[in-house]
Amino acid sequence: MTKRSSAYDGLMDNAELQHILKRYDPVEPPTQGSLMAIEASIFAKIDGLTRNRIPADSQMPPWVFLQGWAGRVAIFTALLIIASGFIVGQLSYGETNVSALTSTPSLLALADETLGPAVPVTDTSWGDNDDAAE
C-alpha cells in the first residue's frame, strides 16, 4: 500500500491527509519537566517494589509461609482436616459403644459366671413341714 493511492471521494488524497495531520497535530510533545516528573514517579515505584521484594538469601521467619493466599489456604485446609477428624472420631466412638452393648454378655450371664448358676426354687413344701412339726 502506498500512502498516495486513489483518492477516496475527491475530498483529499492520502498525502494531503498526512499533511493536514502533521501540520495540525493536536498533540503537543511532553515537556522536559513532565518527563522528569514521570521518571521520578517510576523510580519511586521501582524503589517500592525493590523494598517489598524479599531477598532469597535472607533469614525468613518460619511463619512467612502463612502469609498471603497460599498461607490462608494452608490454614483453612488444616482446620478442615482437624474438623473432619473430630467428626469421624465422634462417629466411630458411637459405633464402638453400640457394638460394645451388643457384644457384651448380659448381666445374668456374668452373674452365672461369677456366682454359679442360680438354683431354681422348686421345693415349696417347707411351710407344710413346719406346720407338721408344730
Add this chain to the structure above:
Amino acid sequence: MGKSLPSNCARLTKGFVCLAGTGGALSDSDLLEAVAEGDHDAFALLMKRHLASMVTLAHRIVFDREQAHEIAQEAFLRVWKHADKWDPYGSATFLTWLRRVVINLSISCRRRVREQVSLDAIEELPSGLADGFDDIATADRKRIVREALSALPERQRAAVALYYFEDLPQMQAAEVMQMTSRAFDSLIVRARTNLKKHLAGLGLRHQEVLP
C-alpha cells in the same frame, strides 16, 4: 544472563554505567540485559530514549495528558518487572514490544473511560496560539483534527498514530498491532476513510489548509 558486559560500559557499584554518557552505542537489548540485573542507570537510559515518544503515542490514543503519563509509567514499570524474561533473539524488537504495550494499555484505558471529547479539550492547546488571526485559525484546525481523530474507534486511531504520526512502515506497524500486513492495510484504509469523512464533516477541506 551470562553475557559479558558491553565493552563501552563499566560496572560500578550500582551496575552498568555507560562511559559514553548517553548510551548511544548500546542497543536496547544491551540496556535491557542490564535492567534485568537491577541497573537503574540502564533503565534511566532506556527511558531517556523512549519515554517521550511513548507518552506522545499514548496521548494520541487517549487524548488525555494525565492518562498518557500514567500509561507510559505503567509500560516502563512492566519493562522493569519483566526485563529478565526478555528474549533478545525473539521475533519482536524491544521498541515494537514497548509500543504494543502502550497501545494495548491506551486502548484499554480509552474503552474504560469512553469519554466524549468536548470543547473543553481545546484547553490543552497552547494558549500562545491565540495571537492573531492565523494562530486562531491554526488552533481551530487543530481542534477539528483532534475531534476527527477522537471520533475514530480505538484501533483505527492507534493505526493512524503509528502510520501517519510515527511514520512506521506498514509491516512494522502491523507487527506492533499484532496483525497481518493485510489486516493492517484494511484497518488503515477504514481509518483513513472515516478520518476524511469526519474532517469534511467538521468543515476542514484540503483547499482551505494546503498552501
